[in-house]
Amino acid sequence: MNGETGRGVAADSTERLQPNRRSLPIQRPLTAQRNNAARHSRPRLTPGVVLRRRLIDLVDAGARRPVTLLCAGPGWGKTITVASWVTTATDRVAWLTLHPDDNDRTMFWTHVVGALRGAGAFEPGHPLADLEPAAGVTDAVVDQILDGLDALPVRVVLVLDDFHDLEAEAVLHDLDDLLRYPPDRLRLILVTRTEPSLRLHLLRASGEIAEIRGPDLAFRPDEAALLFANRNVRVSDDDVARLIEETQGWAAGLQLAVASLAQGRRIDDLAGDHGVADYLTREVLARLPPDVRTFLTRTSVLDEVCADLATALTGERYSQRILESLERANAFVQGLGSFPRWFRYHPLLRDVLRNELTAQSPELLPELHRIAARWYAEQGAVIDALRHAAAGRDWEFLARQAVDWVPLMLSADRAGLVAVLRQIPGGELPTTPELQVCDALLLFHAGDYANVPARLAAARDLRAERTGPCDLPLEVALLTIEAAVVNRVRGDMPGLVTATTAVLGRLSSLRFGELPALLQYRAIALNNKGVGLLWTGQLDRADRYLWAGVTAARAAGLVLVEINAVGHLALLAVLRGALREAYEHATLACDLAERRGVRMSLQAVAGQLALALVELEHNNVAEAERELRRAVEAHRADPEAAQVLVSSLTRARLHVVTGDLEAARAELRRARRDADPMMVAPALDRWHRLTQSEVDLASGHAEAVVARYGRHTDSLLPGETVCLARAELALGGLDLAEALAARARATSPGNLNAVWAWTVTALVADAQGHGNRSVDALSSAVRIAQREGIRRPFLSIGDRRLATLLERQRWLVRDNAAFVADLLAETTPTRPGAAPAPETDLSDRELEVLRYLPTVLTAAEIADELRVSVNTVKAHLRSIYRKLDVTRRREAVVRAREQNLI
Template sequence: MEGDNVLDDVTNRKLRTARGKRPKGRRPALPTIAPFIAAKTARPQMLRARIRRQRLFDALDAAVRCPLTVVCAGAGWGKTVLVSAWADTRRTPVAWLTLDAHDNDVQLFWSSVAAALRAAGAVPPDSPLAELGTVPTDHVERLRHVARGLGRLAAPTVLVLDDFHEITDDDVLRELSGLLRHPPAGLRLVLLTRTQVVLPVHRMRATGEMAEIRAGELAFTVPEAADLLSRHGLALPDDEVVALVEHTEGWAAGLQLGATFLAGPGGPRTVADFAGDVRAVDEYLADEVLAGQSPHLYRFLLQTSICEHVCGDLADAITLGSDGQRTLEELERVNDFVVRLGAKPRWFRYHHLLRDVLRHRLLLESPTALPELHRRAAGWHAAHNSVFEAIEHAVAAGDWPYVGRLVVTQAAPLIASAHRAALVRLLAQIPPGAFAATPELMVCVALMLFHAGDYDAIEAQLAGTDELLAGRAEAERLPVEITSRSLRVAVHRAGGDMPAVVAETTQLLAMLAKVRFAEVPSAVQYRAIALNNKGFGLLWTDRPDRAQRYLWAASTAARAAGVELVEISALGNLALVEVMSGSVQEAARLAGDARDLAERRGLLSALQTGAAHLALALVHLESGDLAAAERAVQQATRSHRGEPAAAQWLIRVGVQARLALAKGDPGAARAFLDEARRGADPRLRAPGLERWLLLAESEVDLATGDADTVARRYALLSRTDRLTSPERVCAARAGYATHDLRSAMELLAGLRAPMSDTAATVAAGIVGAQVADAAGHGLRATDRLAEAFALADSEGIRRPFLALRDARLDALVARQNLLTHRNADFVAEIQAAMRTSAPAHRAALPAGPLSERETEVLRYLPTMLTAGEIAGELGVSVNTIKAHMRSIYRKLEAPRRSAVVTRAREYGLL
């Protein structure tokens, strides 16, 4: 009996076993009907309680509104059990006929149909089908006789033809097809079959006159499986039930066998122990699925069972045959244990339990053939760039030198991809004693060392690889040397040695230019990785323009090569180039693209996304959204838990310092920079990164009033190197703070729009306005500030207005708000933000800071109070007040009281 009660006794079992199967090519002798007709027309009854599957009952109720319903599934899927249980719920007659090979006689077939209808009480006394004799022998008269009888049924009737796959006779199929062209109104035909019906049902399918229920619908759901198991006294945890359903794929017989196995004697058993090599499963599938196969098909199933998925070409490569596609399509058509993957018949797989059985039998019957079969499969997958499958089969074959060659020529770049862990798991299956055999296998060790973060041990391993390569021809050496050099680049990048990264990637790209794809299929991935590494190295050796070209090339090459993490990394580093050079909008777009790609692929916390997160943090800082910047830094921190390289760590610390400064906490910013200095990798050589961090330190110095240090720092640097735009702005700020207005003007000369460095241009405009106003050039100050506002509005830049705020800038912005018609909303927004924020810094006074008492006296100077009146307010002598006033005049370098008030406002003291 098929289904959830497959092992139960069935009353009046199908007669196939009792009568035996007929030899092919011979029509069976017409048997005597009487001894068997009661059994053939009786609906099977189960001795155990059934599982009520209401969803399928509902599906059958809907299906029998059509003239024809086909329930098609392989052995043990529960077709008979389901329809028999459903029939119990029907109020109208359900006639049942269990077919066998002897029904391939057209007269016997229709006689059996008539008997089934009579047994169901659907045939009235005056019907042609009420006669106990046989139907007419003439074809035309027989069809008329049957059609008349079916047209005069006592009530709407369902006729179930079980085991319809047994019918192969052309006459029976032709006459049944003729009847279905004009189906009787009161008859609903339900066919239960293991194979596709060979009736011309395409028209009925197209017109909606036919319903189908297949193995997918018959498969047990998790709640149904739990119900079945409970009837065996089993109360498994939910995850165990799910695992059993997944392994059996909801196959009713498999679940029943699994329940019997789990509830059986012999100590505790788990779902993990239940597989195709369990004797009951093996015997069942052997009898119901494998026994009827020809020797050729049986051998085909055995040999191709080594693959989780198989296509025609792969099957041919394994079996050394030429009919793989035809065989797979035929097996899928007649057997639900061979499953097509997708709408087109390209890839197939075997049911998990059937594959278990086949692999167990292959191991028993042909153990010596297994390595060769796996080698054939590995070769096919390698030729079709299915890297992991190729290595898996090579590992299964125990062909370790071949595993090494596959890794070097195809798989090694995956160490820089989302597949890194999967690659390492495969490499871990290589016996330790095999690694020293070939240079390719020694490279495998280096890859595992890289994964483990043991960078110091990699160079020694690669040195041993170089020794084994000695004497090989260049064509044989090149794939290994490419992998070795790629690993050396990765080690240099991890330590932060950017000049070495640039030098090694330059040589690596030259080597890759010599390689043919057929020799090293992974060359396209190697090239994308090398371009990205070179761009990264150029960025932090202070060559951003060249870095940008290589990073663009890397992102394009990575997309073409399918190395998504490299593409994400390249886009993120491009975003860093843009935001560090001040192009805020372009940086936001690139970082957004990188994050979107990472999110679509579930890689948002991967190490390679760190650059994108940090670029976005800097973008948010420039736009003044400190909360969003904080979130981006937190995301970068999560991605860096995967042991970031030295440069990546320093970039993150630098962004954290800038965020702290933007929050008005220069002490915390300096602490971050001190941490960067103390924790830097001793191998670090990254002049571009060092200057970027020095710029952050200079901004902290300005915020804490140490402008002299900044001025000296950039004066010294300008003697040996050209200052970048942000550095010139920073030096100009120091000149403004120390009243060296001429120096500030010289530094700002040329830093006006249009420039690619938009953030620095905005800052230059603001500082230029402050310097011009201090020098008495009011109109020039207004023009410079207007330019800064126009550019800042177009790019969404707000930070410089808040970071550079002092009393003079407050006044200039207030005046701009009165004068401007363009950007009026943006100017008003900035003015409101400046009102709610404290001045970002106070420049150092030329002769030292004011004392607490001097600061108190200074607050009275803008008033009309005399020195004596101020003394009375503070409760001190007038001479004390006059002494404090002289000190204030000296420190602010002002000759009289009104000038002191003006200078105090410039310094943000009032």
């Protein structure tokens, strides 16, 4: 049929019928007379079939367009879906199940016309009502048929089932002509296993085609449960979910599972079921050329396959073409992505192929895994390389890869690495230094740190037996594990600095080709050195190394190392008194751990402890308790000496804040008693003594603090200097207290230590009668505290004059009035056991005047507000002072708040 025959949309279809077409000779081929009834009838719905409403609705919506395409592999339920829709259809439906014989042009059009006639599509007198195509259909006859379809009196849906059997170019060309200008009252539903060789892209561009494919046809859990229920097969929801995952919702697979369960069999491995294997072998594999089937069998050792990897396993040059053709043929091969480089086989097909490979070529299986292991290793896909090496029992290759990628123990791939290492037979572990490293990693994962050094020593002994140059990757791995277990876990911080310095030195002489995990090793070493420097008290150097560790870990994808480094930056900021910075770092570390699902890991503990310490200084006791509890839970099963001690110090400080000083002392004694004997951490020792000094000050033993620090004032840190200043203030050494506070302010401006120092200065100035200086000093303390969210110094300094100074501050310095009011609310709570004032029977007018006292209004201004004379207000004030037993206005305010009068 040529394009000039004309099926233009402007012409009336009846006018385009040629009179001589109806006079063509009528001759029904003998083959067309056989089995027409069966081929023109929709399949019967068997009892127990699941009528899936969502699919029926999809077909029904598609039937409103010229073409609906159902394209999926065998057994996905394409035909039964359309047959289910037919039971609800309101249009006339003509059904034709195609056969390879229909590649004959005459046979095809004979069956199409017959199916339409059987559906009542032609009324008497219609051009096609009596037409019987002659043998050897010509273009003219096809023109007559197509024009007749344009003149259908009613809307008819023609279902062409098994459309994949239609391959003849002549027939497909005829259908392309039909779809170029689709008849108004004809709808086509094409049911096929493979992508039709039709110009459907034009229909897609115009939105005139609906497509239903495998993912749409896949059974959902509720539909699968109904399928089992309809067959009276009882299964649990977990079993349904497992079968859905194993079959990917494949209808035939679920039907076969139903049949097996109905016969009382248990299906632990559905792919091993004879029915599944037989179905896939006959319906999928048997239809493929032998070389393609061999290709599938060899590549079935993979979970996902790409062309390069397939070529390595099979030697096939055109692997990409084969994979793409298998996907187009819906041969249970799925491309991953819009323009796929990677493909995945259906799990059941993959398992059937693997069983076939194991049965037919067992000697080939380990070799294929070893080839895959080396290919993945070259691509940097370490876990996949290790898995295939284990499957191929290539233990030496696996161990060398593990040594190169020890940093994976601190990555999201830790579980995958450990799972592979556990597959190494116990008898293999002592044979090479690399396998000894694998054993050490397993002990490290289990928290059995005590036995790790022995494995490292054995690895070094085995290495010494080898000849040749030093194996730097192996040496780096040994040093890294040693630094983590022998030094960091047990708290030997000088040793940790030394070991990590050695690791960084080795790494500087290596290239990526020699050690693929060079960046990861470097990130771990930088972070560990930063931690060692932190707890040896070298804060500035620790800051630089920890920041370098954060950057390197982020670049290398080691999220656990990044979390740990940021958490230790938060602890460093706490030691410096920079609470806002500490809070930012701590929340970042905790949020990152939460997002990555590692909140309960050892590496998240530092951030949680820092956050608890910050919340204590904010006087948020409940939040501090929560973060401390999380930290303790996280490192309970995997303790690290330094973090255990920080936990104890945090708990002791929490007891100080809540007033349980005896519990604080007990916690400090326990921390010292239970510390690892190998722990050397000068900064933590000083922090322990500082916390002990906090307990001494809170319990009124300032002399103990002076005895502890008084002889070494030149070498004190800012926090220690402030603590000694508070002790001197409590003991009356005002000049020395002020001098120490001034030194702390100079060395630690704008942070927690400065708040303490300015507060001490304010109290000293007040005690010396320097009111203005006291106001200015307290103003500086409040300004810093408000910016940093600091509250604890004002609540725990233990000087009763501070509440009076804060009250004065509230009215004299308006910028911080709201913050000071909050502090006053916490520093002067109502005390149920406080002795009542001698007389508190204030009159209504006196209570009214009392409410104005916390303001800065003068007596004259209060009188104006109350519309009374100033003498009346003064008289009320004298009465108020007498009844509250005070002599000054600010004392009256404090006493009134104590009695809950204002």
